[in-house]
Amino acid sequence: xxxxxxxxWCEESSIGGVIRGSSWLFPVxxxxxxxxLGLIGGAVxxxxxxxxxLGLxRQSVAQVARDAQPWLIGSLTLMITxxxxxxxxxxxxxxxxxAFWLKMAxxxxxxxxxxxxxxxxxxxxxxxxxxxxxxxxxxxxxxxWSGVGIGGRWIGFS
Amino acid sequence: MQRRxxxxxxxFLLVPxxxxxxxxxxxxxxxxxxxxxxxxxxSGGWAGFDTFGKIVPLGTMRLEGDxxxxxxxxxLPFFQRLADSAWSTGLHESRYAYDLIESVHVWTLCxxxGLTxxxxxxxxxWTMxKVxxxxxxxxxxxxxIVGFVIMVMSGAxxxxxxxxRSYQNIFFRAKMLMLLLAGLNVWIxxxxxxxxxxxxxxAGVPPRAARVAGALSLVLWIxxxxxxxxxxxxxxDCDRQPQRAIVNLLxxxxxxxxxx
Numbered sequence: 001x002x003x004x005x006x007x008x009w010c011e012e013s014s015i016g017g018v019i020r021g022s023s024w025l026f027p028v029x030x031x032x033x034x035x036x037l038g039l040i041g042g043a044v045x046x047x048x049x050x051x052x053x054l055g056l057x058r059q060s061v062a063q064v065a066r067d068a069q070p071w072l073i074g075s076l077t078l079m080i081t082x083x084x085x086x087x088x089x090x091x092x093x094x095x096x097x098x099a100f101w102l103k104m105a106x107x108x109x110x111x112x113x114x115x116x117x118x119x120x121x122x123x124x125x126x127x128x129x130x131x132x133x134x135x136x137x138x139x140x141x142x143x144x145w146s147g148v149g150i151g152g153r154w155i156g157f158s
Numbered sequence: 159m160q161r162r163x164x165x166x167x168x169x170f171l172l173v174p175x176x177x178x179x180x181x182x183x184x185x186x187x188x189x190x191x192x193x194x195x196x197x198x199x200x201s202g203g204w205a206g207f208d209t210f211g212k213i214v215p216l217g218t219m220r221l222e223g224d225x226x227x228x229x230x231x232x233x234l235p236f237f238q239r240l241a242d243s244a245w246s247t248g249l250h251e252s253r254y255a256y257d258l259i260e261s262v263h264v265w266t267l268c269x270x271x272g273l274t275x276x277x278x279x280x281x282x283x284w285t286m287x288k289v290x291x292x293x294x295x296x297x298x299x300x301x302x303i304v305g306f307v308i309m310v311m312s313g314a315x316x317x318x319x320x321x322x323r324s325y326q327n328i329f330f331r332a333k334m335l336m337l338l339l340a341g342l343n344v345w346i347x348x349x350x351x352x353x354x355x356x357x358x359x360x361a362g363v364p365p366r367a368a369r370v371a372g373a374l375s376l377v378l379w380i381x382x383x384x385x386x387x388x389x390x391x392x393x394x395d396c397d398r399q400p401q402r403a404i405v406n407l408l409x410x411x412x413x414x415x416x417x418x
Contacts, residue, residue, distance in 0.1 A: 034387050056294065
C-alpha cells in the first residue's frame, strides 16, 4: 500500500466521512485541538524558559520539568487524538500540502528531541550541564514545537 | 509595579469591550441610507468574507428600515468606513500578510494562554505545589503580559482586515464580552486575595477565593479561545438569513428586504 493509498483510505474511512458530513464537528474538534496547542505551549515554555534562565529561576530545572510533565503528556495526547480526527477528514488534502509535511517532520523531531536530549538535560545534575548547552537545547525545543504549531496553522491556508 | 500592570491590563481589556456595549442612538435607517449610498450591491448582500484571507471581492452591507435594530448599531458606519479603507482591503487581500499575522496570533496563544493556564493550575493546586504562588506569579505573569500585548496587537490587525464582518460576528462579540469578564477577574484577584498572598504563599492548595479566581480564569480563557476560533465560521452571519430574531438582534443585523 502506497502512502497516498493509505491517506485515501483514511479519508474514506467512516470517521473521516462523519466529520466531513457534519457542519460543526470539524470546527469543534479543531477548537479543542487549539486549546491543546495552548496547553502544550505552556508546558513546553515553562521548562524552556527555565532552561533559558528566564522563568522560574529559583526552582531547579528538574523540579520545573517534573511539574510540567503530566501536562505535557496530557496535552500531547489530546493534540494527537484530535489531530488524527482532523487529519482523517481531509487526509488527501494534507498529502498534497507542504505545510502538513513540515508539521509532521517537526512533530517527529520535537518528540524525539524531547524524549532524548531535552529529557537528559532536564533530569541531569545542573552543576554538570553548561548554561550555554541548556539554552541551546531550550531554543531548539521552542523552534521545533513552533514548527509544529505554525505548520499546523498553515495547513488551513492554501 | 504589579498593580500598574494589572490596571493597564484592565484598561486594555475595556477598550474593545466598549464597542460591544455601545449606545445605539443612531437611526438604522439613516445609517443604512448612508451605507447604501456608498456602495449598494443589491441582492449580493455584504458577504464576501473569507476565513483564510484569500483574495475575494468584499461586498457591502445593506441596511434598510427605521428605528434601532440590534446591539451596537451606532458603530456600523465607522466599521464600514474602516472596511472601505485602503489599509483594510490591502490587508484582507494580501497574499501573505494576513496569514502571517494570524500565525503570530496563534503562536502567541502558547505564550499567553499556555502560561496563564499554568498560573491558574497553580492557583487550583494542580501543579507546582511546592513553588510559592508569588514566585510563579513573579516569574510567569510578565510573560503573559508580553503575550497579551502581542495578542491584542495582532488581533486588532486581524480585526482591521475584516472589520464589519467581525464586528457583527456573534462569536467575536462573545469573545469581547468574556475578555471583559476575564479582565475583571484579574482585577478582583489582584486587589483581593492576592494582596494577602504571603499568608498562603506556600500552601499547596491555595484558599478558596484564589481557587475560584483560577477556575474562573481557566474557564473564561478556554471559552475565549474557543469563540476566537469560531469567528471563522459563518453560521450566524448577517448574509445567512433567515436567522432567529435573537441572533439578528445580538449581531445588529438587518436582513435584506425584511422591511418590505
